[in-house]
Amino acid sequence: MNPARKAVAALVLAPGASAGRNQSALVAIDDALSPQGVRVERIDFPYRLEGRRSPDRQPVLVASVVAAARELADDLAVPQAKIALGGRSMGGRMCSIAVAEGLPAAALVLVSYPLHPPGKPGKLRAEHFGAITVPCLFVSGTRDQFATPDELEAATAPIQGPVTHVTVENGDHGLRRRDQEVAAVVAGWVLALRR
Numbered sequence: 001m002n003p004a005r006k007a008v009a010a011l012v013l014a015p016g017a018s019a020g021r022n023q024s025a026l027v028a029i030d031d032a033l034s035p036q037g038v039r040v041e042r043i044d045f046p047y048r049l050e051g052r053r054s055p056d057r058q059p060v061l062v063a064s065v066v067a068a069a070r071e072l073a074d075d076l077a078v079p080q081a082k083i084a085l086g087g088r089s090m091g092g093r094m095c096s097i098a099v100a101e102g103l104p105a106a107a108l109v110l111v112s113y114p115l116h117p118p119g120k121p122g123k124l125r126a127e128h129f130g131a132i133t134v135p136c137l138f139v140s141g142t143r144d145q146f147a148t149p150d151e152l153e154a155a156t157a158p159i160q161g162p163v164t165h166v167t168v169e170n171g172d173h174g175l176r177r178r179d180q181e182v183a184a185v186v187a188g189w190v191l192a193l194r195r
Contacts, residue, residue: 007193008106009082010039012068014091016112017055020048025088025111025175028183036191039076043068045091061094066103080104084190086137089114089146089173093125096136100128107135107161107193109186112173115147115155130158137164137189139182141171164189 011033015023021042030040045064047056055061065085073080085095086109093114099105116123136159138152147155149167156163166185171178 007082008038008084008190009076009078010041010072011084011086011109011190012065012072012095013040013042013109014045014065014068014085014087014095015042015048016087016089016091019088020044023088025179025182028179029109029186032183032187033190036187038190038194039072041068041072055090058094058097061090062098062101065094065098069098069103069105082106084109084193086110086186088112096132097128099134100131105134107137107190108132109137109139109190111139111182111186112144112175113138113140113147113152114173115152118145121151124155126155126158129156130160133160135162135164135193137166137186139166139168139175139185141168141173141175141178143170144173146173 013026021044026042033040045061069083069085073083081104083105084107085105086092087095088111092110096108099108115125140152153165168175168178175182
């Protein structure tokens with residue numbers, strides 16, 4: 001295979017705040033991509049590994065993503081820029097911050113991005129979007145209380161890389177019972193980056 005065409009060698013996936021590396025959506029994405037030759041590394045944040053319920057502070061979470069991405073790139077002996085990053089809710093947000101802060105990446109996969117706290121649309125978590133230059137996939141439900149599809153489209157306009165939005169009809173923030181649908185969307189998008 002032509003190395004130049006293999007834009008994504010692997011994907012680091014981080015879970016949402018109340019879950020760990022075996023969150024069902026992350027497992028489904030792993031199951032969809034691994035047989036296609038994309039290595040998937042599902043991670044746990046330090047607070048989960050230590051048995052705590054409350055997430056670590058943002059710098060610790062972001063550092064965990066950076067460390068996992070660098071370790072995976074070293075393990076595969078590929079440039080950091082061939083590693084895609086993403087995850088669900090808080091995990092995806094930490095990946096987007098890591099990339100905005102300068103971590104090279106092939107792409108971002110953001111499932112149920114928590115744009116704002118429920119009921120507080122004025123408290124946007126998007127100040128870093130303008131520093132993102134890689135392709136981004138946002139998968140979210142039409143009933144997500146953390147971001148309506150319209151809010152997400154408007155907030156992602158400053159992203160400098162190509163942005164793809166996929167909306168899951170009647171999906172809530174947890175996208176319950178939609179894991180296979182989400183995994184198929186993510187796998188199709190990631191694999192298209194390799195063509």
